[in-house]
Amino acid sequence: MKTNAEAGSFHEKMESGGGKSDLRLSASECVGTVDIAETGSFEVIRIRKDIWVKPDATFAGGMNSALGEESFSTEKWTHGTSSNALMAKLAGWCHQEQLSAPDTLDAGSKVTKGKVTTVDGQQAVPVVLAGKGESVTWYVASTGKPYFIKQDSSRDDMQDLTDSDFGEAVGAKAPSGEVVEAPKG
Numbered sequence: 001m002k003t004n005a006e007a008g009s010f011h012e013k014m015e016s017g018g019g020k021s022d023l024r025l026s027a028s029e030c031v032g033t034v035d036i037a038e039t040g041s042f043e044v045i046r047i048r049k050d051i052w053v054k055p056d057a058t059f060a061g062g063m064n065s066a067l068g069e070e071s072f073s074t075e076k077w078t079h080g081t082s083s084n085a086l087m088a089k090l091a092g093w094c095h096q097e098q099l100s101a102p103d104t105l106d107a108g109s110k111v112t113k114g115k116v117t118t119v120d121g122q123q124a125v126p127v128v129l130a131g132k133g134e135s136v137t138w139y140v141a142s143t144g145k146p147y148f149i150k151q152d153s154s155r156d157d158m159q160d161l162t163d164s165d166f167g168e169a170v171g172a173k174a175p176s177g178e179v180v181e182a183p184k185g
Contacts, residue, residue, distance in 0.1 A: 007166035016159030029172035030094035080182030
């Protein structure tokens, strides 16, 4: 994961217990979509501390109901900063901390290295951490830089994800169209 952070940016597709995302991210930018089962979906753009979201009708309705006001619209981008708890939570799907403080295994972790296999057309080495009836398999590129390219997990608290397009520009830009400020709170 450290090698991914050193790339500076990458494309990540994630699935976890009813949620999925398709995001391009770097330490200062994030752009893409988040879809939460039965809650709806939203587009997200983050540039440093500025965050914009544009929900679908289901997500907007749920947010407006929870807030008790009509703050979210499918026709407008909602803007806030990372100091706004609501906007920070929505941008949390970008989990950009993995670029500034990537996960690493501690020295006591027991892992098993598998044989080279093919993952999405790329040669990779599976690295398996297993215990207590659960396992996590990380696939690391076996040619070129050792990028972490996929994670498969049987654990409820971990997502399945695929990373690609390492080092490519994210290209996040403030959205065009009508923008409203996020509610405080």
